[in-house]
Amino acid sequence: MKLEKIKEERKKNKLTFLLKGSTDVFANAIRRLIVEEVPTLAVEDVEVRDNSSALYDEMLALRLGLLPISTDLKSYQFKEGCSCQGAGCAQCELKITLKVARRGYVYAEEAKSADSKCTFVYPKTPIVKLLPKQKIDVTMTAVLGKGKEHTKWSSGWAIFMHEPSIKVGKVADAQAIMEKCTDGVFTVKGNTLSVNEENVYNSQLLEFYSSLDKGIAVEYSDNLIFTVESWGQLSCREMLQKSAEILLEKVEMLEKAIT
Numbered sequence: 001m002k003l004e005k006i007k008e009e010r011k012k013n014k015l016t017f018l019l020k021g022s023t024d025v026f027a028n029a030i031r032r033l034i035v036e037e038v039p040t041l042a043v044e045d046v047e048v049r050d051n052s053s054a055l056y057d058e059m060l061a062l063r064l065g066l067l068p069i070s071t072d073l074k075s076y077q078f079k080e081g082c083s084c085q086g087a088g089c090a091q092c093e094l095k096i097t098l099k100v101a102r103r104g105y106v107y108a109e110e111a112k113s114a115d116s117k118c119t120f121v122y123p124k125t126p127i128v129k130l131l132p133k134q135k136i137d138v139t140m141t142a143v144l145g146k147g148k149e150h151t152k153w154s155s156g157w158a159i160f161m162h163e164p165s166i167k168v169g170k171v172a173d174a175q176a177i178m179e180k181c182t183d184g185v186f187t188v189k190g191n192t193l194s195v196n197e198e199n200v201y202n203s204q205l206l207e208f209y210s211s212l213d214k215g216i217a218v219e220y221s222d223n224l225i226f227t228v229e230s231w232g233q234l235s236c237r238e239m240l241q242k243s244a245e246i247l248l249e250k251v252e253m254l255e256k257a258i259t
């Protein structure tokens with residue numbers, strides 16, 4: 001198995017790579033682990049000391065639960081497996097407080113986290129709007145969880161497809177095809193079409209192009225184009241690494257179970 005990076009967009013938390021010498025089954029296992037099992041921190045309990053905003057407590061707690069928190073997987077563990085036996089300690093719980101008493105929008109950046117490495121990822125996410133004399137004062141407890149329990153713990157998203165290639169022979173009317181090409185896959189010179197390879201991976205229209213003229217053919221190789229997109233808690237590399245670790249753990253568990 002071989003990996004080749006195609007594109008890494010750090011600002012968008014997106015990574016695309018080519019997976020060679022693997023199978024759909026393996027790629028799908030990794031995809032499912034990323035969506036359902038790679039753990040992240042999310043707010044699970046909210047203690048409301050004061051809330052006179054227009055959002056009632058449950059609504060406020062729901063919004064806080066959905067805010068992505070940058071997650072340091074080395075410092076935290078699941079509450080069930082923690083040495084405190086579920087009582088709650090600094091290794092399995094993260095406390096975040098939010099206390100605001102002024103009019104206007106309250107943003108995620110105003111929350112104070114007990115761990116400077118683990119804070120809300122997107123500082124400008126609005127939480128609630130306060131009118132004059134309204135205030136909120138809450139203490140949140142974030143814990144590690146899995147996307148299969150609640151989607152707020154999901155680390156991101158992953159998709160894969162077979163690597164396409166497009167072959168162009170003689171076409172009847174290159175100009176007419178060019179007019180329908182909206183994603184930069186083709187360029188035209190006279191009546192000859194040529195392919196811009198760098199745009200082929202992202203095109204959603206390849207099948208459509210091949211239906212336009214017999215001279216255009218789309219083929220798929222056994223290589224897979226795999227795209228990972230993070231919601232911000234972990235980097236795409238961390239997500240892939242962790243999913244591989246979880247897969248190994250599961251294989252070991254299966255091995256033990258059948259021997």
Ligand SMILES: [Zn+2]
Pocket residue numbers: 079082083084085086087088089090091092093
């Ligand atoms: Zn603990």
